[in-house]
Amino acid sequence: MKPQYTYDNNGNPLGVFIPINDWNNIVEKHPEIEDVPQWEKDLIDERLDFIKKHPEQLIPIEDFIAELDKDD
DSSP: OOOEEEEOTTSOEEEEEOOHHHHHHHHHHOGGGGOOOHHHHHHHHHHHHHHHHOGGGOOOHHHHHHHHHHTO
16 A cells, blocks of 8 residues: 655645555455444544644643543
8 A cells, every 4th residue: 555645834744645456455354443433523524623623722642641540
């Protein structure tokens, strides 16, 4: 598989392009991948929209894990 990545002007990754032949192979092996219910897609879109509007609320995963470890 040879995915292609797209980046913004600051070098941040924006997306991934998977060639159609590779996608077709994935779907052939995992047909359930295309069976995502619309409500799940809508929820993901809502969450992504929130992240775009409030990036300051994101924290690095390392910080999140450290916070969880403090509660032990």
